[in-house]
Amino acid sequence: MKNVSDNYYVEQSDVFELLALMFRLNNYEYMQSEKHRKKESFNHFIQDSFSLLSDETKKELDCFFHKDSFFGLTFVQLLYQHNKWHDIPSFLSFLAQLEFEEIISAFLTSGYSSPERVEDYTDRQEVFSHIQSSVLPFSEQAKLFYLYFDKENTKQRFLKVVEEINEKIYQPSIKKINAYHEDSIHKLSGMNRKQIYKITNPHFDSFEANEPNKIILAPSYFYYNSSLFSYSSESDIAIYLIGTEIIEQTMDESREEDKVIDLAKALSDRTKIKIIKELNRQPRYGFELAKQLNLSSPTISHHISKLSDLGLITAKRYENKIFYQANQKLIEEALKSMSDMLIQKER
Structure with a gap:
């Protein structure tokens, strides 16, 4: 991990990028509203990749990477905590051994979740009440209820769809994706403090010295002109998946x-x-x-x-x-x- 300025670090992550790809595949039409530069080759890659998937796989993507809940993206902090965010085989092995309570705990942090925490994940009434009090749409609350009660299958379903997307789409393109990562890391490493603030300052009021203790920037080809922000109050660490196009825009005055x-x-x-x-x-x-x-x-x-x-x-x-x-x-x-x-x- 490279320190680029004070508490700012930059790092490449195939695991986070794989999850970003899955979110993009399921929501590429919704995310087509992104504009700015021409990106026909990017759109064609996503559309061609999506066409390779079976209807069953598309349904599973929609279950775990729906734009209204993005359950699959809630693992970012957990993966960082266990240092399973670099190597995809290690991530898949970790996921296979992960206790279901940790999976549902991650899912429950989707979006802007209630500040209250579930004390006992085996207490169905407590989990039910927590989900019911969330600001997820009713359809996604119902889905989360089902995923919780069907715990024997939930982990296997998620693991299976991640393995399939990795094998069919991510691995055949990994060299190209990593080249984008390396280029973005090079650009981030050469930025001055003012340019880095252009990426992060819109989120944190840096001038009041209230930034998290550690801020990690991970370039993402598949987030393109969007970003994902994940913060852990326990570790006081913020992780940004920064679209590569945002980095380009920051460099272009x-x-x-x-x-x-x-x-x-x-x-x-x-x-x-x-x-x-x-x-x-x-x-x-x-x-x-x-x-x-x-x-x-x-x-x-x-x-x-x-x-x-x-x-x-x-x-x-x-x-x-x-x-x-x-x-x-x-x-x-x-x-x-x-x-x-x-x-x-x-x-």
Whole structure:
């Protein structure tokens, strides 16, 4: 793991990338809204890969990597904790031996979960109540109930679909994927502190010195122009899966107009405006914000991710909890930038 600045580290992870691939395969049409650079070859690869899968495999992907729950991505911190995030064979062996309680514990952290923790995973009523109080959509709550009660098959189903995607799609392309990783790591390693903040500062208000103790950046080809943020309050470690295109954009200073357009879209979205207005009243953590605005976990997660990427809201760590707040200064700057771009002022 390479230290690039203070508490920032960069590392390549085939395991995280494999999970990112599975999420992308199941949600590639939904994620097609991503814009910016032309990416026909990327789209063709995803579409061609998806066409190789059987209907049964597609159903299993939708079970564990649905955009409204992304259960398969909840293992990020657990895999880091056990140092099983580099080597795929070691990851698969670890998964095969993993106790079901640890699997369901990870699944229960999907999205902005309740701050309360399950004390006894063998207590069906306690688990039932915890799932019921979550902000997952009802359909995903029902799915999680089933996965919990069908524990004999749940682990084997997940392991089987991961092994299949790894064998059919990831391994045949691993050299190409790793080349993207190496290029991104090289670029991240050459960034100055200001450029690194462009990637992470939209999420954490670094200038108030409340960053996690350790921040790990893992480039992801399949997250492309998106990012995944995972934080553990127990270890005070934040892990980012950073799309390789985000890294490219950070290196390219000439694309200011694209950013202004993205800001304009965000500030014209009704739900995003509601979130910003609520966070202007007072900082809130994700679960609380979802409850306050009557939004599901995936909905609030999606909007917070976009707003954070643009810097319109920032995260503030207090007593190892992540609170979100509106970035009033950047909102003012965004409105001014839109005005400057659209209005030709007399000289």
